[in-house]
Amino acid sequence: MTTATETATGTATDTSVQLRLDGGWLTVCAASCLTPGRGVAVLLPDGRRQAALFLDRSGRVYAIDNRDPFSGATVLSRGLLGSADGRVFVASPLLKQRFDLVTGQCLDDDEVRVGVYAARLGA
Amino acid sequence: MPPTLVLVGHGMVGQRFLEELAERGVTATHRVLVLCEEPRPAYDRVQLTSYFAGRTPDELSLTDPEFLARHGIELRVDDPVERIDRQARTVTARSGFTVAYDTLVLATGSYPFVPPVPGSDTTGCFVYRTIEDVLAIEEYATKHATTGAVVGGGLLGLEAAGALQGLGLATHIVEFAPRLMPAQVDEGGGAALLRTLTGRGLSVHTGVGTQEVVASDEGTVAAMRLSDGSELATEMVVFSAGVRPRDQLARDCGLPVGERGGITVDGLCRTGDPAVYAIGECAQAADGRVYGLVAPGYEMARTAADAIASGTGQAFTGADLSTKLKLLDVDVASFGDAHGAAEGCLDVVYSDSRSGTYKKLVVGAGGELLGGVLVGDAEAYGTLRALTGQVPPVPAEQLVLPAGAGAAQALGPEALPGDAVICTCHNVTKAAIQSCATLPEVKKCTKAGTGCGSCVQLIGRLLPDSADQGLCGCFPHTRAELYEIVRVRRVTSYAELLDTHGREGARGGEGCETCKPAVGSIIASLAPAIGVDGYVLDGEQAALQDTNDHFLANLQKNGSYSVVPRVPGGEITPEKLIVIGEVARDFGLYTKITGGQRIDLFGARVEQLPRIWARLVDAGFESGHAYGKALRTVKSCVGWTWCRYGVQDSVRMAIDLELRYRGLRAPHKLKSAVSGCARECAEARSKDFGVIATSGGWNLYVGGNGGATPRHGDLLAQDLDDAALVRLIDRFLMFYIRTADRLERTSTWLERIDGGVEHLRDVVVHDSLGLGAELEALMAEHVAHYRDEWAATLDDPERLARFVSFVNAPGAPDPTVAFVPEREQIKPDLPLLAIGSRRAADLEGTSA
Ligand code: SRM
Ligand SMILES: Cc1cc2nc3c(=O)[nH]c(=O)nc-3n(C[C@H](O)[C@H](O)[C@H](O)COP(=O)(O)OP(=O)(O)OC[C@H]3O[C@@H](n4cnc5c(N)ncnc54)[C@H](O)[C@@H]3O)c2cc1C
Ligand code: SF4
Ligand code: FES
Numbered sequence: 001m002t003t004a005t006e007t008a009t010g011t012a013t014d015t016s017v018q019l020r021l022d023g024g025w026l027t028v029c030a031a032s033c034l035t036p037g038r039g040v041a042v043l044l045p046d047g048r049r050q051a052a053l054f055l056d057r058s059g060r061v062y063a064i065d066n067r068d069p070f071s072g073a074t075v076l077s078r079g080l081l082g083s084a085d086g087r088v089f090v091a092s093p094l095l096k097q098r099f100d101l102v103t104g105q106c107l108d109d110d111e112v113r114v115g116v117y118a119a120r121l122g123a
Numbered sequence: 124m125p126p127t128l129v130l131v132g133h134g135m136v137g138q139r140f141l142e143e144l145a146e147r148g149v150t151a152t153h154r155v156l157v158l159c160e161e162p163r164p165a166y167d168r169v170q171l172t173s174y175f176a177g178r179t180p181d182e183l184s185l186t187d188p189e190f191l192a193r194h195g196i197e198l199r200v201d202d203p204v205e206r207i208d209r210q211a212r213t214v215t216a217r218s219g220f221t222v223a224y225d226t227l228v229l230a231t232g233s234y235p236f237v238p239p240v241p242g243s244d245t246t247g248c249f250v251y252r253t254i255e256d257v258l259a260i261e262e263y264a265t266k267h268a269t270t271g272a273v274v275g276g277g278l279l280g281l282e283a284a285g286a287l288q289g290l291g292l293a294t295h296i297v298e299f300a301p302r303l304m305p306a307q308v309d310e311g312g313g314a315a316l317l318r319t320l321t322g323r324g325l326s327v328h329t330g331v332g333t334q335e336v337v338a339s340d341e342g343t344v345a346a347m348r349l350s351d352g353s354e355l356a357t358e359m360v361v362f363s364a365g366v367r368p369r370d371q372l373a374r375d376c377g378l379p380v381g382e383r384g385g386i387t388v389d390g391l392c393r394t395g396d397p398a399v400y401a402i403g404e405c406a407q408a409a410d411g412r413v414y415g416l417v418a419p420g421y422e423m424a425r426t427a428a429d430a431i432a433s434g435t436g437q438a439f440t441g442a443d444l445s446t447k448l449k450l451l452d453v454d455v456a457s458f459g460d461a462h463g464a465a466e467g468c469l470d471v472v473y474s475d476s477r478s479g480t481y482k483k484l485v486v487g488a489g490g491e492l493l494g495g496v497l498v499g500d501a502e503a504y505g506t507l508r509a510l511t512g513q514v515p516p517v518p519a520e521q522l523v524l525p526a527g528a529g530a531a532q533a534l535g536p537e538a539l540p541g542d543a544v545i546c547t548c549h550n551v552t553k554a555a556i557q558s559c560a561t562l563p564e565v566k567k568c569t570k571a572g573t574g575c576g577s578c579v580q581l582i583g584r585l586l587p588d589s590a591d592q593g594l595c596g597c598f599p600h601t602r603a604e605l606y607e608i609v610r611v612r613r614v615t616s617y618a619e620l621l622d623t624h625g626r627e628g629a630r631g632g633e634g635c636e637t638c639k640p641a642v643g644s645i646i647a648s649l650a651p652a653i654g655v656d657g658y659v660l661d662g663e664q665a666a667l668q669d670t671n672d673h674f675l676a677n678l679q680k681n682g683s684y685s686v687v688p689r690v691p692g693g694e695i696t697p698e699k700l701i702v703i704g705e706v707a708r709d710f711g712l713y714t715k716i717t718g719g720q721r722i723d724l725f726g727a728r729v730e731q732l733p734r735i736w737a738r739l740v741d742a743g744f745e746s747g748h749a750y751g752k753a754l755r756t757v758k759s760c761v762g763w764t765w766c767r768y769g770v771q772d773s774v775r776m777a778i779d780l781e782l783r784y785r786g787l788r789a790p791h792k793l794k795s796a797v798s799g800c801a802r803e804c805a806e807a808r809s810k811d812f813g814v815i816a817t818s819g820g821w822n823l824y825v826g827g828n829g830g831a832t833p834r835h836g837d838l839l840a841q842d843l844d845d846a847a848l849v850r851l852i853d854r855f856l857m858f859y860i861r862t863a864d865r866l867e868r869t870s871t872w873l874e875r876i877d878g879g880v881e882h883l884r885d886v887v888v889h890d891s892l893g894l895g896a897e898l899e900a901l902m903a904e905h906v907a908h909y910r911d912e913w914a915a916t917l918d919d920p921e922r923l924a925r926f927v928s929f930v931n932a933p934g935a936p937d938p939t940v941a942f943v944p945e946r947e948q949i950k951p952d953l954p955l956l957a958i959g960s961r962r963a964a965d966l967e968g969t970s971a
Contacts, residue, residue, distance in 0.1 A: 029930045037633065037666030038673070040930035041937075048938065053930070056633055057618065067939075072953065073682040074939045078670040082635030084596060085628075091636035093670035093678055098636075 019051060019063050020118035028053065031121055034061070039077035039090065041066050051117050052077035054101060056088050062101035063117035068092045069106075076114070126225035128431070129214055130157045131204045131372065136403030136420035137230035138165035138185050141196060143428035150194035153226075157196060158216055160203035160231075161253060164191075169417055169575050172282045174257045175289045179623065183254065187611050193897060207376040209396055226398055226431060229373060229386060230424075233366035233404040233415065238274070242336030247344030247359040251283045252366075260361065264290040268358035271295070272347055274333050275363035276303040278446060281455075283361045284325060295326045295355055297333055297347070299364075307446055307457040311474055312496040315481035319453050319499060322479070328355070336360055368405045368413050381407035390438025392427040400427045410441040417574055418442060418548045445547055447504050447577035453479070454501035456577070458508040459494025460485050468493055473523035482523040490514045505581030506536050509543035509553070536584050545581055548574025556585050561592060563604060594865060595637035597621060597629040602641055602790060602865040609645050610861075613653045616663050617642045636669075641790075641865040643667030644752050648788040648860050651904035661922070671750035674926065675912055676732055679725060681951035683940050684732060686712070686724040687749035688739050689785060692759040692777035692797075693720030702742040710735055713948045719756035719794070721747060726949055728940050730933075733926050736913045745911040748786065752866075754793045757781035758806065762799030762816070769799035771816030776845070777805070780814070783849065784856065786909045790863040790872075793856070808835045811869040812852055817841070821848045825855055826873035826880070834870040837880040840888050850899060854887045857898035 014032045018025040021044065028042045034055035042051040042063070050066035054077075066074045071094045079090040082098070089098040089107055098107040099114055106112035128149070130137055137157065144150050159165075164186035170178065191198055202216045207227070215221040235250035237243050247267070249260050264271065264287065271287040273280045276298030288294045296303070302313025303320070317327055332350035339345035347355045368385040379387045379395045385407030392400045403420035407413050414420065419442035429436025445458035463470060467488040474481045480499035484507070487493050491514050497504055503522065515522060516538050539545075541554035551571035559565040565582055566572050572579045593599040598621075600608065605620070614620045620642060622630045643664055646655060671677050676684035688703065703722055707714045710731055712724040727735055748754060759777030763769030777797040787793065796805035797814040806829075807813025813824040819842035827836030840851055863872040876882060885891040916922045928937040942949035 033930050035666050037639070037663075041928060043929040043932045043935060050929070050937075050939075057631075071680060073680065074937065075670070075678070075682045078673070078678070080636040080639050080669065081633045081666070082639070083629075083633035084635065086632075088633055094680065096636065 015121045017053065017061055018120050018122040019053070020120075021045075025120070025122060027122065031055075031061075037081045039079065039081070041074070041077040050074050050077075052079075052090070053119065054081055054088075054090060056081060056083075056101075059121075060088075061119040061121060062088065063119040064090070064099060064101060064104050065115035065117075067114070068094055068097075069112055069114060070095055070097055125152060125154050127154045127156065127223060128226045128228065129222055129224040130155070130228045130230060131214065132230040132232055132369075132403075132405070133157050133159035133161070133165045133186075133198065133200070134230060134232045134403065135165060135168055135185065135417050136232070136424050137228075139421050140228065140230060140402060140424035140428060141194075142190070143425050144431070145190070145194045145196075147428055147432035149428065149432050150196060155194070155196045156222060157198045158202055158204050158214070158220075159198060159200045161255070162201045163254065164188075164198060164200060166254060168252070171251075171254070171257060172286055174254070175261070175286045177623075180254045180258075181612055182623065184612075189611075189897060193893065204372060207372055207399075209376050209378075209399070212398065224398070227400070228427060228431075229394075229399065229401040229405055230403045231369040231372065231405040234369050235362060236365045236367050237362045238333060238364055240333055240335055242338055242344075243360075243362070245336050245338045245344050245360075246342055248336060249359065249361045251279060251286075251361055251363050257286070260286070260359075261290065263359055264292055267343065268292055270357045271359045271361065272297060272355060272357040273361045273363055274347075275365065276300070276327070276329065277306055277363065277365065278304060279366075280363035281320075283363045287359075287361065288323075288325060292359075293326075294324075295328060295357060296320075297331060297349065297355070298327070298329045299332045301330045303327065303329065304455060304457075307461060308455065308496045308498060309462060309483060311472060311483060312455075312457075312481050312498045315474065315476065315479055315498040316453065316455060318476060319479035323453075366404065366415055368407070370405055373401065373405075381411070381413065383413070385413040388423075390426070390440055391430040391436060392423050392439060393430065400431070402427050408439060408441065412441065414442060414444075416442075416444060416446065418550075421548065421574070422550070445508050447501055447575070454497065454499060454504075456497040456501040456504040457495065458504065459492070459511040461494045461496050463494075465493055471519040471523055473520075484519050484523055486519050490519075492519070502580075505545060505578050506539060508547065509536075509539050509545055509581075513540075536581055545585065546571035546574070546578040548578075553585060556582055559586070561586060563592070563601070593626070594641060595635055597625050597632070597634050597638045599626050600624065602645070602867075603862045605642065606645050606649070606861055609642075609653065610649055615646065615653055615655045617646070617667050618663065637865070639667040640669050640672070640752075643672070644788045644790070648905075649901075651908045652901055665925075669750075674729060674732060675736075675746060675750060675916065676727065677750050679951065681940055681953060682937065683725070683951065684727045684729065685749070686727055686732070686735055686739075687717070687721060687747035688744035689747040689781070690721040690756075691781040691785075692757055692774050694759070694774055694778060699742060699744070702739070702744075706735055706738050709738075711942075711949060713950065720758045721756060723749070726942060726951070728936055729926050729928050730936065733917060733923050737917055740911070740914050740917060745785070746913045748912075752789055752791055754781070754784040754787050754789075754795070756794060756796075757784075758794075758796035758810075760798050760804035762797075766799055768802060769816065770818050771799055771821065773797040773799035773805065773814075773816055776814060776816075776821070776848075780849075780852070783906055784852075786912070787856065787860075787905055789856070789860050791866050791868045793869070809833060810836065812836070812855060814848065820844050823848060823851055825883070826870045828868055828870035830868075832870070834874075836870075837873070839880065839884055851887055853902040854890075854895055854898045855883070857901045858883075858886055858894065861898075 014030040016027045018027050036055050036057050039052045039054040051063045052066040054062045066076050068076050078093045088101045091098045104114040104116040166183040202218045204214045204216050206215045213223045235252050271292040272295040273284045274297050276296045284294050284296050303316045335348040337346040370380045370386045373386040386401035388401050388406045390409045392402050394401050402423040423439050426436050426439040447456035463485045469486050472483045482497050484495040485493040492510050539553050543553045545553050549570040551569045555569050592601050621634050707724050712726050715723050717723045757777045757780045759774045762773030793811045795812045796807040796810045798805040798807045799816050807815050808824050809827045809829045813836050815822045821843045822841050823839045824836030825839045828834045927933040941952040943952045
């Protein structure tokens with residue numbers, strides 16, 4: 001896998017970030033748009049759904065549904081990343097519930113889960 | 124001209140000596156100058172081996188640069204003294220630098236002894252004493268060697284062997300004596316040690332000497348020839364065959380030295396010349412011994428400082444030679460009369476070769492414990508060492524049996540008397556340790572545990588079961604400790620802090636939402652002092668901030684943001700009011716007068732923030748930091764300018780204070796107010812720092828709070844003039860920032876700290892810790908470096924790029940952020956919730 005750690009500086013030889021959507025890969029932005037430890041929101045082609053896209057320190061990208069199920073607001077992309085027991089999570093910026101970025105499982109409430117999208121750094 | 128004191132050598136003892144001098148006020152009455160041979164200031168030589176376990180040279184440092192600065196101590200590194208002229212009373216360093224002294228202190232330590240065997244200077248031969256040595260060993264081992272040999276099986280030799288093995292080399296130890304650690308352990312102990320180390324893959328050769336180091340054709344180490352005629356193939360050699368005092372300078376200027384080396388000193392550490400002292404490993408103490416351990420050196424440092432400060436002091440007549448070592452997971456300890464030299468003494472020995480355990484206690488004729496050797500299980504070391512010289516409360520045989528082996532449970536530290544010395548490096552008793560509540564406190568107040576570290580386990584058992592004080596799952600430290608680490612080590616990045624100081628499991632990970640903003644705030648509040656840009660949006664800092672700090676605005680429940688321009692002191696011109704009105708109207712924002720005497724504009728979408736702020740900045744507004752753990756508002760009452768009761772200009776003072784402290788990052792938000800008289804219309808006593816006018820000046824109250832647990836502030840000082848008021852607030856705020864916990868308002872902090880407001884008054888008003896100047900300087904840095912964050916953001920296209928709702932559709936507004944009308948303004952149109960919203964009180968507030 002290509003590393004994306006230098007992306008914060010936005011180099012010209014940028015790779016792109018892609019989301020798995022309806023059986024294909026959708027290119028959403030250049031890797032340099034991502035800051036390790038933070039997220040951005042992506043508007044999906046239907047003009048309605050939103051994904052929250054994150055990059056972690058090791059250069060791995062993740063995407064989950066952007067909607068915070070606890071408040072109804074589409075804000076998860078603005079939370080902070082963290083890791084606990086090897087699981088990388090985002091904490092909602094509103095009331096701080098944490099969501100596993102790989103499974104979408106809420107770490108503070110067994111019954112809550114958000115959708116996830118496969119994401120990768122592509123050519 | 125104040126008298127000049129010159130210290131030669133800035134090693135462990137030299138640094139301790141400087142601290143002792145400062146404590147006695149000698150640094151205030153003398154010019155103190157230190158000449159240091161090594162390229163770096165003093166570091167923890169005892170912990171040198173921990174370099175190989177990941178401690179960086181910086182982490183080994185014993186010298187806080189601010190300590191030197193605070194006490195006006197001049198330090199010249201990398202410039203060894205080459206000559207002492209006792210007639211002229213000058214010293215001259217290698218660079219040619221010459222200085223006259225009134226008092227000269229030699230703390231030059233020792234050098235590693237390299238046996239004069241042929242080939243001992245071949246490339247690939249090393250010694251083990253300094254950071255430069257370990258760097259060189261590491262470099263050579265990783266590039267050029269797969270096998271290594273250590274000459275010397277004493278304490279240092281075993282440490283060096285552990286290091287080589289840790290670097291992945293097949294490792295040999297060559298010891299001339301018939302057993303390992305001959306100075307510390309007896310035959311039985313040596314045998315237990317040998318078995319265990321062999322079991323761990325080390326090749327041990329005892330009873331043989333080194334005769335020659337054989338070089339390869341390339342001129343690098345290839346083998347060692349031993350005294351039994353055999354040859355040992357090895358690619359590097361580390362000599363660790365003892366140390367010799369560095370007394371050459373003294374010899375050259377005619378000072379008396381001992382027969383086997385070491386500058387001769389009397390009980391007060393004076394040499395033959397009353398103007399010259401010698402301390403530490405370079406000195407031969409009054410009892411005729413040269414001590415190769417740090418604890419006796421520290422005692423000499425204290426003795427010499429006493430003598431210099433007052434002409435007398437407790438004489439240094441000798442010291443404990445106890446040691447404890449943990450290498451390759453084997454505990455080895457010896458204490459007191461380990462070899463049973465005292466007349467009529469008896470041994471009690473427990474030996475179990477299956478587990479590699481060997482314990483011997485030496486007991487005097489009267490049953491008193493004289494010393495002992497512990498190999499494989501040194502758990503009882505601290506307790507036993509502290510009991511030395513006393514008759515133990517249980518029979519000696521019970522003290523060596525493993526717990527539960529038929530005997531009564533061996534003695535715990537509860538049995539120790541209060542005056543038992545627990546930390547011999549620093550001479551700290553059980554009672555002194557028990558006056559503290561936590562290990563960090565013990566280390567801070569008594570220094571116990573900060574030397575060789577062998578007493579730390581015992582200290583832990585003497586303290587009340589303390590819950591983990593760590594900030595979060597990532598750091599075992601409190602916020603105040605992290606602040607000190609960042610400040611002293613000048614750590615400028617969160618990742619670096621996490622990877623070097625985080626809990627084991629958290630290193631290399633992502634951190635968490637608790638420590639990221641806390642560390643971000645620490646770095647921001649120390650920014651000028653540690654040399655980073657204080658702008659919170661850049662680089663890695665960007666990823667540490669809560670969303671509010673990230674977008675320099677407050678997140679609202681529907682994903683929109685609010686905008687709060689600063690209105691210093693609550694005073695605002697009609698023109699500015701009109702601008703706020705126009706901006707709110709043009710962007711359709713909800714406006715409200717806040718409880719903090721300013722105006723909040725709600726309902727802005729991310730991509731609108733730069734345009735809104737462009738208008739506000741143009742009109743002369745700045746960020747109000749409603750989003751940050753930072754100064755919020757300094758409220759005012761109208762004061763004497765208009766009010767018939769007012770006695771001072773409270774509005775001017777409120778504006779001055781708000782402008783001075785704007786942008787200051789803190790553990791929690793900070794609020795203030797200034798009232799023009801005792802009627803207190805500005806509610807100053809409910810503020811973190813509140814000011815109330817008096818006819819003689821200002822009264823300063825601190826630790827007030829509204830909010831969930833209201834508290835009236837305590838009066839800190841009375842009738843202050845403007846300058847004194849500002850000085851005390853500077854100190855107060857910086858002291859709070861330095862020592863408070865994360866999300867701890869000044870009110871809770873003040874309730875928590877020992878001694879409460881009295882202690883605070885001592886520190887802030889009476890400068891009891893001598894921190895005043897430093898705290899003021901930190902604040903001056905803050906004031907000098909303040910920049911409006913919003914103006915800085917608008918100036919920078921890269922920074923502005925993040926203000927979009929969608930990374931792939933920068934112009935598009937977020938369709939889920941919608942509003943409906945209410946009372947002629949807007950309010951959020953809330954989406955239907957999939958889950959009933961949680962009680963917000965269960966979770967921590969975001970900001971404000
Ligand atoms: C806007 C405002 C209410 C208003 O409409 O007047 C307000 C709004 C909020 N306050 Fe406040 N507080 C506001 C004045 C106050 C005051 C009055 C004052 O400052 O004189 C207090 C009591 C005084 C005090 O702090 O001691 C106050 C005590 C709190 C507290 C409780 C703090 C405590 O120590 O117990 C919180 C919760 C927290 O910080 O954890 C809080 C938290 C908040 C938060 C951040 C709640 C949240 O997490 O979203 C609100 C966000 C504001 C926003 O989005 O812009 N707000 N808040 C006021 C803004 C003042 C300003 O100009 O900056
Ligand atoms: C690996 C290792 C492990 C150790 N473990 C322990 C332990 O567990 N317990 C224990 O008690 N002790 C231990 N020691 C010993 C301990 O480090 C020393 O006792 C202690 O450092 C002595 O302090 P000092 O200041 O006298 O000498 P040093 O710390 O050696 O400092 C002397 C300084 O003076 C400088 N100097 C010399 N000549 C000049 C000159 N002409 N001009 C300017 N500067 C000069 C030297 O460069 C040096 O920096 C260990 C030592 C080592 C190397
Ligand atoms: S505090 Fe005193 S000076 Fe200020 S408005 Fe009230 S009455 Fe007037
Ligand atoms: S005994 Fe060495 S640090 Fe306490």
